[in-house]
Amino acid sequence: MIVKPANTEQKIEKVLSERWSGRAFDPALTVTNEKIISLCEAARWAPSCSGDQPWRYVVWNRHQDEVSWQKVLDCLAQGNQEWAKNAPVLILAASVKTFSHNEKPNKWVGYDTGAASISLCLQASAMGLMSHQMGGFDGDKLKATFAIPADINLWAMIAIGHPAALDTLNEGELERELKARERRPLTTQFYCGDWNIPFN
DSSP states (O other): OOOOOOOSOOOHHHHHHHHOOOOOOOOSSSSHHHHHHHHHHHHTOOOGGGGGEEEEEEEEETTTTTTHHHHHHTTTTTHHHHHHHHSSSSEEEESSOOOOOOBBOOOOHHHHHHHHHHHHHHHHTTTTEEEEEEEBBBBHHHHHHOOTTOOOOEEEEEEEOOBBOGGOOOHHHHHHSSSHHHHHHHTTOBBBSSSTTBBO
């Protein structure tokens, strides 16, 4: 198991600095329903436009329904399957496209679902679990396999589980796992008072 806290320019909360997208999951350790519900509860309380909560999540737990879990694993890109096969829980982050109160298009569904998803992932970190969000999946196959309506947005798959020893990874995955965590400097992406004026 590896711990990779972010080397931040300013001090931030531990749960934020220690959240990272690892790939070494322990396939033997279960994630209880109680913990999964806590993850969902964290997502449920995320902010959203008009409080509409457009997100929808589908949870697959290998230790409860291995057949369905295997079907969703098969919807992932091959490179993601190589390490996600050890994650006991896979979660689809999706959303409806319209407001519930008037059925008009809601252009903020992606933003809101992202907020709910990071809330879920931060809760996972706070509970000693690891999360890894990924965009590499076959959305059409997911919709066909699990009867997901055509008008539902599919944003990400999230692997959840307990971290494991690094010897569970192949050489390429291990290299990525050990790579130093990096972010661009604050001044390149955060502006003050006008576009492209660095905030410092």
